[in-house]
Structures are given as structure tokens and as C-alpha cells.
Amino acid sequence: MQDGNAPAVSADEKISGSREKGLNRVLEILEFLHTTQRAIGIGDLAKGVNAPRSTTYTLVRSLVDAGLLEMAGDGNRVYFGKKLYLYGMDYVRGNDLLRRGRQEVDNLSRETGETSELCMLQSGRYTIVHSSPGTRPFRISSATGLQIPLPWTASGRLLLAGFQQAQIEDMVSEDDLVLPDGRRLLLNDFIADIAKAEATGYCVTSGLVDAYTKCLAAPVFSGPGKVEATMCLVVPIDTSEERTGSLIGLLRDRAARLSIAG
Amino acid sequence: MQDGNAPAVSADEKISGSREKGLNRVLEILEFLHTTQRAIGIGDLAKGVNAPRSTTYTLVRSLVDAGLLEMAGDGNRVYFGKKLYLYGMDYVRGNDLLRRGRQEVDNLSRETGETSELCMLQSGRYTIVHSSPGTRPFRISSATGLQIPLPWTASGRLLLAGFQQAQIEDMVSEDDLVLPDGRRLLLNDFIADIAKAEATGYCVTSGLVDAYTKCLAAPVFSGPGKVEATMCLVVPIDTSEERTGSLIGLLRDRAARLSIAG
């Protein structure tokens, strides 16, 4: 069920049998924990990443000793550990854009009451890097780190600005073009959307991921023409034209503020 | 014996020559980046972790491909990557104490204007897990993730409550007992401090890490008698008795609020 399109972490499905490097196993373990989002038994983990049990025990022990993983409450489950949190904070500290972006997103959602997000391209996938829930009761907000097919989102259209058509085709799989409700986008329409978004400097999509929201996005530049991230607002689909317009204005302003002068 | 007390990452010192497991190299690389706190060239990295250059190149490429590391601006330096940030956020999400603790620390420093920190034991070392700078102009605040010898801090005395004397002796090296200004603590005094801190339910140290501040700390419990973390305030050493007293009261209150009922 989770196979979707993503061939797991490793690009190479080397069928069966052959030995796998420990480091790669570890990378798969981390990625697996990231997708499951909860502590898991070592046996299940081994199944989950399709690794031998004995190997998995060994690797997990290394990782637990190093603090990258921690044994969870009941004692025989593992999840991410403090070390990863500390490294993550180091990343934030070393990354102006992210640090300021988180701030702006928090401000924006407080000021507007809407869910606000900072998004980036992460190894060819669209990723919500930070989100702030807004005040509406029903919108529970998507998890940070969630990865969504690029064509489902307004931000996806902005993030691909400046890419060659071939590159875009590489990044977008057939499955990505199928929306959650089963509708199917045309690749050419998507590519046209990208060009349009680049020209207008923002992007709005309605009812793509779900039927009740629309998504407003504006680009954050790290250099001339280089879109490094997007800020976006998730609002009810029946938000009025004027309010939508003024939110877009605000959003573009804030996104521009984040951009490196170029 | 099960708690790898002292081996740490840098337990390398297996003289020279012998091959090292790739995963261990990686763990050393991450730890090294954590201590240097900035992007570094791959060659220097190899020197830093005392690994062969060719190996380091290979490992770094894997890590960059996986997104755990990123090439920094100028192109030939590496630092932590987005993936680590995302994993770190996963950790926060899965960890009530940390999530609420960060919040309380931020509140506390805003309310009091003092630098406030959340601290935990991390593989036998005292670690600042989150800190919020306060409003005083001079206090630039210590970095999150900073590790400090246990005997230098008030929190260290609280975190070791409930440990056997032998365990404490294991965790504290000779060097740890030497303060930054050269003074030397006696291990027995330190152990007595721990007992006293446990009994009184808070701890204050003056002029240990530097001559201008004192440190107030209160324990956060994860179960009966089990100290999981501490909250602490760093205040000027000449803070009045009364203000110190009322800050301690506030601190203990907030720390108790964080504790799991037990």
C-alpha cells in the first residue's frame, strides 16, 4: 500500500538476496520511521525495511547507542532520538531562510487565522517544512515533513519554475498526476500551470488535495529566478474573492521579504 | 553495564590502521559537524574524524544523496541537511515532554526576562535541549545542543538524582571536575550536592561556568523519583535574594507542571 511510486530510499531495486550496505539500511530505517511517524518494534522494523532481523538488531543497537534512535516507553519499540533533534536544530541555526521562514509562517497564521506553511523541494518531492495551524477549528493541519506529489499543490507549481521540461517529467510520476479523489491531471496542463505561476508570481489551486480548501502560494527566491521555497496559506474553498486577493497580497509581500535580494 | 555509559562516539582510539565500519564513520561525521557548528570542506572533515579521504568522499555522497547532509553555498563544504531537520521535528512531535518543555521555557524567559533552558541527560552528558535567550542585552545565550560537564551546572546536580554513586563516578571524568577558571571540584562535594539537590527539589549554583551568572534549576520528573529533565534560569550573579527566591518558586512550579504525575 505504501509502495505508491516512490521506490523507497534506494533508487535501485536490486531484486532480492544481495547484501546491502549497513549505511543504506540505516537510511531506510530512518525514512521508514519518518513515514510511520511512531515507535515500532525492531522485528516489524526489519519487515518494514525488508532487512534481515539480525542485521536490523545490530544496526538499531548502534543507532540507539549513538542517540539517533531511542527505545520507546514499553521498552521494545524504537523511534527517533534526541540526537536527531539536536542535529535538526543545528540545521535550523545554519539556515537563515528556514529560521526566518518559520518565523514568518507563524506570524502569518496568527495574523490571518489561516493555516500557513513553508514548503521546499526535498530530493525531488514537495515537502512541508514548517506549518502553523491557524485558528479554524476543523483544520487539523498536516504534519511537518509530509511529502505530497508536486501536482497536487499550488506550491508545487511555483517550486518547479525554471526547471527544464525534461526535468519536470522526471520528477513527476504517473501516480503523482492522479488526485486523491481519482481525477487525473494532464502533464501538459501541469507544465502550463508552472509557466503561468512563474509569470504571475503566485499560484492558487482549488479543491485539489481535498474538496474543501484552496491553497494560495507565493515563491521565496534564493537568487534571481531561483525558487528556494514557497509560503502558502490553506483557506476554505468558499473564501471570498476579495479576502483571497488580500491574502495573496499579504503572502507575496511576506515571501518577498524572505527572499534574498537578487 | 547495559547503559553504554562512557564509550560515546569518540571511543575510536583503537590505535590506528584497522578498518572502521561505515556507519560508525557516519556517526562520527555527524557528531563532528555538531561540534564545529558550521559547514566544512570534505577534506577537512576527513581529517576531523580521522578517516581516509576516499572513504569520506563516498560516505558524504551517500549522506548528501539521502538529504542528511547538504552541500553548503560555495559548493565544496557540507553541513546538516533538511532531512535531519525533518527527523528532528518528528522527534519533537513524538515527545510530549520536549514539546511542552520548549513551550514552558519560552514562556518562562518571556515572563521573567531571564535566559531559560530545558536540559536533559544525553548519553551521560548534560545537554541544553532548548534555550530561550531572555531580554538582557549581554547574555548571548548558549547554543541548543551544547554539552557541558555535569559538575559545572545546577541542572547536572538534579539530573543525577537517583543514580548510584558508582554510576556517577563513571559519568564524571576528572576533567569534568575542573571548572573553566581552573578551580577544581571534589567529587565527594559534587555527590553531596546531588543528594542535597534531590532532597530540596531545586538547585542553585553561583559563578561556576562563569563569574557573572548563577544558575537556578528545578527537576522535571517522568516518574516517581525519575528526573527526566530540568528547567533552569541563568541570572546575573548579583540578583537579589528575594528575586532569586521568587524565580525559584516560579521555576519549580513550571517544572512540576511539566512532570508526569507520579
Place this chain on the structure above:
DNA sequence: TACATACGTCTCTTGTAAGAGACTATCGCT
């Protein structure tokens, strides 16, 4: 121009870690 350093890639060897699988608990179920 020569010399010294550092970067990045590549090849080949061999020490060793990944993996298969046996083994022993310890559950939960009937």
C-alpha cells in the same frame, strides 16, 4: 616556471560486516 597543497575521481585488495539461520526464552491462544 616550478613547487606545494587541496580537491575530486578511480582502481584494486583484503579485512570484515551483512546475512542466514540456529537457539533460547517468553508470550498468547486453544
Place this chain on the structure above:
DNA sequence: AGCGATAGTCTCTTACAAGAGACGTATGTA
């Protein structure tokens, strides 16, 4: 009790990754 899963440890083999080091390039500097 008997049966089937699952947890955790341990041993042994061999496929393969770690490492040494050569090579080509790009700097800086005498």
C-alpha cells in the same frame, strides 16, 4: 499441555565495502 508467534542473542561464511594510493586538475605563492 501443546502450538505458533515474536523477542533477543549468537555463530559462521563470504560477498563486498573500507581503505591505500595513484592520477588529473585547480589553486596559491615563491
